[in-house]
Amino acid sequence: MSKVHVKKDDLVMVMTGKDTGETGKVLQVLPEEGRVIVENVNMATKHKKPRGRGQQGGIIHQEAPISSSNVMLVCSKCKRPSKTGSRIENGAKVRFCKACGETLDVLREKKQ
Ligand SMILES: [Zn+2]
DSSP states (O other): OOOOOOOTTOEEEEOSSTTTTOEEEEEEEETTTTEEEETTSSEEEEEEOOOSTTOOOEEEEEEOOEEGGGEEEEOTTTOSEEOEEEEEETTEEEEEETTTOOEEEEEEOOOO
């Protein structure tokens, strides 16, 4: 099992596959599978059957999960797809961008 390095609402860039270079927001993280669902990336077409009366069947477009190893976080500070690391700052565990060194967000608050 691979550890997912991005979080929900992160902006990521796709580094491999048919959507290479696309950026989108992480809609969902599937830690068990090591996969993520990214807005407007890896769109899959599903045929929906009409369910009950008054409902229409049709084709729906929906994001399919991709491997989290195929995406990189787009740093909110330097705007580049970057590797991230974690470090301790003032007792809290934070995530930082390895490209520009800026702190991005807090992963774990300081223990009281
Ligand atoms: Zn950066």
